[in-house]
Amino acid sequence: MGVIVQKFGGTSVANAEKIRRAAARAIEAFKKGSQVIVVASARGKQTDELIADAMELNPNPPRREMDMLLSTGEQQTVSLMAMALDAMGHKAISFTGSQIKMLTDGAHTRARIISIDANIIRRKLDTGHIVIVAGFQGMDEEEDITTLGRGGSDTSAVALAAALKADVCEIYTDVDGIYTSDPRKYPKAVKMARISYDEMLELASLGAGVMHGRAVEFGKKYDVPIHVRSSMNDEPGTLITHEVPQMEGILVSGATIQKDLAKLSLLGVDNRPGNAAKIFSHLARAKVIVNDIIQTEISTEKANISFTVATGDLSDAKKAIDEISGEVHCQGIFVRGDIAEVSVVGVGMRSHYGVADKMFRALAEAEVNIDSITTSEIRISCIVDLTDAEKALVAVCDAFELDKSAEARTQPK
Amino acid sequence: MGVIVQKFGGTSVANAEKIRRAAARAIEAFKKGSQVIVVASARGKQTDELIADAMELNPNPPRREMDMLLSTGEQQTVSLMAMALDAMGHKAISFTGSQIKMLTDGAHTRARIISIDANIIRRKLDTGHIVIVAGFQGMDEEEDITTLGRGGSDTSAVALAAALKADVCEIYTDVDGIYTSDPRKYPKAVKMARISYDEMLELASLGAGVMHGRAVEFGKKYDVPIHVRSSMNDEPGTLITHEVPQMEGILVSGATIQKDLAKLSLLGVDNRPGNAAKIFSHLARAKVIVNDIIQTEISTEKANISFTVATGDLSDAKKAIDEISGEVHCQGIFVRGDIAEVSVVGVGMRSHYGVADKMFRALAEAEVNIDSITTSEIRISCIVDLTDAEKALVAVCDAFELDKSAEARTQPK
Numbered sequence: 001m002g003v004i005v006q007k008f009g010g011t012s013v014a015n016a017e018k019i020r021r022a023a024a025r026a027i028e029a030f031k032k033g034s035q036v037i038v039v040a041s042a043r044g045k046q047t048d049e050l051i052a053d054a055m056e057l058n059p060n061p062p063r064r065e066m067d068m069l070l071s072t073g074e075q076q077t078v079s080l081m082a083m084a085l086d087a088m089g090h091k092a093i094s095f096t097g098s099q100i101k102m103l104t105d106g107a108h109t110r111a112r113i114i115s116i117d118a119n120i121i122r123r124k125l126d127t128g129h130i131v132i133v134a135g136f137q138g139m140d141e142e143e144d145i146t147t148l149g150r151g152g153s154d155t156s157a158v159a160l161a162a163a164l165k166a167d168v169c170e171i172y173t174d175v176d177g178i179y180t181s182d183p184r185k186y187p188k189a190v191k192m193a194r195i196s197y198d199e200m201l202e203l204a205s206l207g208a209g210v211m212h213g214r215a216v217e218f219g220k221k222y223d224v225p226i227h228v229r230s231s232m233n234d235e236p237g238t239l240i241t242h243e244v245p246q247m248e249g250i251l252v253s254g255a256t257i258q259k260d261l262a263k264l265s266l267l268g269v270d271n272r273p274g275n276a277a278k279i280f281s282h283l284a285r286a287k288v289i290v291n292d293i294i295q296t297e298i299s300t301e302k303a304n305i306s307f308t309v310a311t312g313d314l315s316d317a318k319k320a321i322d323e324i325s326g327e328v329h330c331q332g333i334f335v336r337g338d339i340a341e342v343s344v345v346g347v348g349m350r351s352h353y354g355v356a357d358k359m360f361r362a363l364a365e366a367e368v369n370i371d372s373i374t375t376s377e378i379r380i381s382c383i384v385d386l387t388d389a390e391k392a393l394v395a396v397c398d399a400f401e402l403d404k405s406a407e408a409r410t411q412p413k
Numbered sequence: 414m415g416v417i418v419q420k421f422g423g424t425s426v427a428n429a430e431k432i433r434r435a436a437a438r439a440i441e442a443f444k445k446g447s448q449v450i451v452v453a454s455a456r457g458k459q460t461d462e463l464i465a466d467a468m469e470l471n472p473n474p475p476r477r478e479m480d481m482l483l484s485t486g487e488q489q490t491v492s493l494m495a496m497a498l499d500a501m502g503h504k505a506i507s508f509t510g511s512q513i514k515m516l517t518d519g520a521h522t523r524a525r526i527i528s529i530d531a532n533i534i535r536r537k538l539d540t541g542h543i544v545i546v547a548g549f550q551g552m553d554e555e556e557d558i559t560t561l562g563r564g565g566s567d568t569s570a571v572a573l574a575a576a577l578k579a580d581v582c583e584i585y586t587d588v589d590g591i592y593t594s595d596p597r598k599y600p601k602a603v604k605m606a607r608i609s610y611d612e613m614l615e616l617a618s619l620g621a622g623v624m625h626g627r628a629v630e631f632g633k634k635y636d637v638p639i640h641v642r643s644s645m646n647d648e649p650g651t652l653i654t655h656e657v658p659q660m661e662g663i664l665v666s667g668a669t670i671q672k673d674l675a676k677l678s679l680l681g682v683d684n685r686p687g688n689a690a691k692i693f694s695h696l697a698r699a700k701v702i703v704n705d706i707i708q709t710e711i712s713t714e715k716a717n718i719s720f721t722v723a724t725g726d727l728s729d730a731k732k733a734i735d736e737i738s739g740e741v742h743c744q745g746i747f748v749r750g751d752i753a754e755v756s757v758v759g760v761g762m763r764s765h766y767g768v769a770d771k772m773f774r775a776l777a778e779a780e781v782n783i784d785s786i787t788t789s790e791i792r793i794s795c796i797v798d799l800t801d802a803e804k805a806l807v808a809v810c811d812a813f814e815l816d817k818s819a820e821a822r823t824q825p826k
Contacts, residue, residue, distance in 0.1 A: 016466070016469040016470050050489070053429070053489075054492075054493065054496055056429040057433070057493055057497045057500060058496040058499055059500075062499050064506070065492045065495040065506075065507060066496075068488060068492035068495075068509075069488075069489055069493065069496075071488075072488050072489050075488075076466075076482055076485050078481070079478045079481035080466060080467065080482065082478040082481075083467055083470045083474040083479075083482075084471065086471055086478070087472075093477070096481075096558075098511065099557075145509075
């Protein structure tokens, strides 16, 4: 008998009516012949309220105690969900992360899963229960409660699906899948039927919300198909899976625009071993998260080093650079706060030429100037003026026909 | 170094200000040289709100899931309390019942404590932490979360005090101790400095709130002094302890009046072995809690059997009696719903004559008619007309000088 994991986020369990609706979905899957594990988040704004309660007592609360506090939100949801299932005539049992031995490291508020004792769950599945597990939480070796940080419930769900060898991990959310681009910025965007883990990871790192990178990484590592779909209807959503041959026929799967970016350039840095390491380890110590890095030699002795950061990190980054600039003999610092990054992602780039060319041409035709370019194996990103952001995205989306289904734009090999 | 347990009820931790005040008390005790364990209940109306959430989904929720839900209330309080202590510069750590291995039986919503792993707590005390434990909850052998039912946090606190061999278990509450009688009904009542476990158990069974019987039983069994005191001031409250010789010099420690009572009488029941058992086992099956039982022979073959129940149980009791009356050849059933029971309690009765006489005389002088009388070793109760309830209590309190301190009314041996 197949196992299915269904994960419901906070908005999908915000009140009694929504909890009942989620319970009905679990029963439906059960009646179709699956063993069902439900993973649930805290109800609606619960977590925010608990954080406010904590802040009132301690603006810098100990992380261990924060995890102790926040984990109650999911615990409430799962017990209520079990009650709803019982009222609907179904055997159900709820578990905390600790109870199923969801063992994590001890990094409170951002712990990583080490192992899960699948037997506890399996025994209950085998006696006809729908098993409901509190997402977002685990426990460390000391049996202290830990939480998994942003996107934690998704990660719990995918990890459980891996441990129980589930056929699929369904992520129910308030959007109905992954789109070729953000429909608010490119209204012609279409829902993807399928996307590869690697593409999804690139999109997640480019800020295209929906799924958190860690959950996708877990899915990739254990080959768990992740089905992102709407909790409001029965339409199929988007399946995140390992790469299949037909994906290579599509040049570009999706396009994104990131706006809250700044670019810092160190001009005329001494081009010798260890200087880049000095700069970026100093930035890491200052807790600045660096996005793209571009280095170019400008002479045999000198190089320019540029990198992008979130606008929120700009002042910290600037301060760190000022501190280190003397040490690397930097001749000048140049900062741009008014930039955006337009990116295209697709595994098809690996086997097709001309993707970059097509992107640059689209931007040129739209009269968008390209400041700089970075690429990965399956991504091309261009930094453009912030004022050109929308125009750049639309131009790129149109060029790669992201208003059409994947089938309609499959290229010959 | 001595250990002290401080228990704070829901009203004493209802908001951030009150949590801080409770935290300050713990620090004060720590600074005076004790190792401190704090036991906390759910904040204010939290438990009621969670019950309402449950009822919305399932009017008859599975008890296991109810425990899973309700235990989150205390977990929130203890983590918040630890944050408050941290903000006040103090090392603190919070634990759930499961984490300290507060092992109970599996009777969800009314579980009984079997054992506690004191080592987990002791290790943290020995490294200078104030340890905060979620009251009201434990876990059974399956590692399912259990709750202890009414008065559960008091029981947790006393059980922890026993396990850690604490010098005292302080129960902080919104009253400032145990009074000789209910001050709302006998305004001259005075606070007792000391009361024995047995007296407190009798008072608790007579509905004189403050402490639940189970917590007192635990205190008696393990000889834990329980100090009931106000969370609003620093006045000493009432110490519940083992019996000390001077207690015997006091005829009566306290007096109570219970109003929500009804009396059922089975008249002319066949007086043969097993008939009383038939009646009361039938009542037990109907889940009626019987208070006092009075049986009197009226001939060699017949007896009258009377008993009292809470008014809320009257209709169930009447139904059960109607069902069984034929089987025990009952000649008539007589029900009184308009009764009250006035009681006096004191270990001094054991060694002094004339307590009953003094009580009956006081009632007679106040022109209160006595319907029936029951006694235990340290208690005398009289059933009176409901309309005479207040008058009866005042007469009895005055007769035993319950407006005076224990010292002032100590009798020669």
